[in-house]
Amino acid sequence: MRASNEPFFWSMFSAGGMVAAMVIPALIIVTGFLLPAGAIGFDRLNTVLTNPIGRFVVLGITFLVFAHAAHRLRHTMIDLGVTQFRLQIAVAIYGLALGGVIWTAIVVFA
Amino acid sequence: MLRELSAVFMAVYVVLMVIMVSRIYEGQDAYEDYRDFLKSPFVIVFHLIALAFALLHSITWFQAVPRAIRIRRGEEFVPPQALIGTHILAWFGISVVIIGIFLI
Amino acid sequence: MTTAATMPETIMIDVARYHPEHDEEPQYERFEVPYRSDWVVLDALNHIKDQDDGSLTYRWSCRMGVCGSCGMMVNGVPVLTCAAFLRDYLPGPVRVEPLAGFPVERDLVVDLKDFIGKLSAVKPWIIREEETPLSEGEYKQSPGQLADFKQFSMCINCMLCYSACPVYQHEEEFVGPAALALAQRYNADSRDEGNAERYPLIWSDDGIWDCTFVGECSEVCPKHVDPAGAIQSAKLESTVGWYTSFLPLGRKRD
Numbered sequence: 001m002r003a004s005n006e007p008f009f010w011s012m013f014s015a016g017g018m019v020a021a022m023v024i025p026a027l028i029i030v031t032g033f034l035l036p037a038g039a040i041g042f043d044r045l046n047t048v049l050t051n052p053i054g055r056f057v058v059l060g061i062t063f064l065v066f067a068h069a070a071h072r073l074r075h076t077m078i079d080l081g082v083t084q085f086r087l088q089i090a091v092a093i094y095g096l097a098l099g100g101v102i103w104t105a106i107v108v109f110a
Numbered sequence: 111m112l113r114e115l116s117a118v119f120m121a122v123y124v125v126l127m128v129i130m131v132s133r134i135y136e137g138q139d140a141y142e143d144y145r146d147f148l149k150s151p152f153v154i155v156f157h158l159i160a161l162a163f164a165l166l167h168s169i170t171w172f173q174a175v176p177r178a179i180r181i182r183r184g185e186e187f188v189p190p191q192a193l194i195g196t197h198i199l200a201w202f203g204i205s206v207v208i209i210g211i212f213l214i
Numbered sequence: 215m216t217t218a219a220t221m222p223e224t225i226m227i228d229v230a231r232y233h234p235e236h237d238e239e240p241q242y243e244r245f246e247v248p249y250r251s252d253w254v255v256l257d258a259l260n261h262i263k264d265q266d267d268g269s270l271t272y273r274w275s276c277r278m279g280v281c282g283s284c285g286m287m288v289n290g291v292p293v294l295t296c297a298a299f300l301r302d303y304l305p306g307p308v309r310v311e312p313l314a315g316f317p318v319e320r321d322l323v324v325d326l327k328d329f330i331g332k333l334s335a336v337k338p339w340i341i342r343e344e345e346t347p348l349s350e351g352e353y354k355q356s357p358g359q360l361a362d363f364k365q366f367s368m369c370i371n372c373m374l375c376y377s378a379c380p381v382y383q384h385e386e387e388f389v390g391p392a393a394l395a396l397a398q399r400y401n402a403d404s405r406d407e408g409n410a411e412r413y414p415l416i417w418s419d420d421g422i423w424d425c426t427f428v429g430e431c432s433e434v435c436p437k438h439v440d441p442a443g444a445i446q447s448a449k450l451e452s453t454v455g456w457y458t459s460f461l462p463l464g465r466k467r468d
Contacts, residue, residue, distance in 0.1 A: 020117075020164070020168075021171040022201055023204060024124075027123075028123060031127055031130055032158075034209070045212070073117060104128050107128055107132040
């Protein structure tokens with residue numbers, strides 16, 4: 001029996017699921033509603049997001065949520081019966097997630 | 111299947127969030143343009159749907175925790191409700207902190 | 215509850231029939247059986263076999279939810295037919311089919327070979343590095359140590375979880391919910407020393423990692439074993455094992 005590499009992907013999926021569960025609803029309230037409503041000023045946003053900790057947090061959340069979503073999407077497709085081209089689908093989905101993380105890293109640190 | 115779909119909505123939301131961050135780094139004018147985009151009804155509706163899915167994810171996720179983590183004290187297991195409750199308390203605390211960081 | 219005024223006299227049962235020597239594929243046959251509020255689907259099948267067609271073929275034994283023989287699909291859901299009351303399927307008709315995901319031998323009887331093979335593959339017995347002689351007494355266990363695996367030991371091998379599992383329907387090699395829960399039962403047993411012998415199979419891609427935690431297995435389990443939870447616990451153990459395998463003193467990967 002070949003040892004599985006799923007533990008790595010599953011641990012990222014789990015960490016991402018937990019972080020998403022803890023922070024995403026609050027973040028949606030902030031950026032989806034409070035921000036367009038004008039409750040938060042530009043200066044405050046700028047202070048929080050240009051702070052080195054803020055930059056790392058943005059990148060960390062992005063990485064974990066993308067890893068979570070990619071893993072869930074991949075397995076849900078198999079559950080729904082898309083059982084062919086598994087490797088290609090996995091490469092495409094995880095590749096998309098990795099691309100998103102790289103893009104975020106460029107945004108945050110460039 | 112709605113539970114699984116929540117991941118897609120959260121990922122799309124994160125994309126919007128990163129765009130917002132990049133606009134803020136570009137300066138106040140770029141940010142104000144993006145804020146106009148956020149004010150459009152279509153985007154508000156998207157955020158409402160995304161929030162509903164995110165809440166669904168949070169609740170189903172916390173409910174699943176005691177299935178994987180079984181903590182035994184003596185002869186009894188820590189009741190699932192206690193584990194779920196602890197996570198929900200932490201969730202409220204973290205949410206207050208996040209909203210607080212931006213509002214204060 | 216149905217009141218006496220609306221209680222029907224009879225109820226229709228659509229039974230999947232398949233005779234491997236005549237039939238290309240299963241066909242449905244409709245039977246009308248007397249309705250009794252305290253009858254279960256198995257009673258209706260027994261009535262059909264007794265009164266209408268003695269050739270109807272199905273498994274059953276204890277009639278009290280202990281033996282695990284009478285599992286079938288009733289209106290598309292895997293259940294023990296001895297515990298599925300007709301009154302919950304009013305007004306009918308009730309569709310009875312063999313358990314999904316298994317080859318059909320005849321009518322409502324499925325082939326158990328795949329399941330039995332997977333059960334024994336997880337080595338569901340206590341493995342000791344060295345057997346202690348009987349003269350030294352029994353292997354002692356505290357009530358707490360018993361609690362660690364008791365829930366997983368309630369399985370009656372009825373296979374409802376396999377029929378409910380969407381993964382098993384298209385992954386023939388998947389070890390499956392009951393066998394993985396049973397592996398967890400022995401791995402969590404303080405008297406057992408065989409974890410390392412079970413890990414290669416249950417930690418493989420055909421073991422726990424085929425599971426996507428849909429959770430249907432636990433929904434249909436008549437004994438509340440929670441195989442989905444057992445598999446989640448095993449995933450956690452396997453993940454810890456995977457990361458520690460990179461440490462100098464960690465368990466090496468196979």
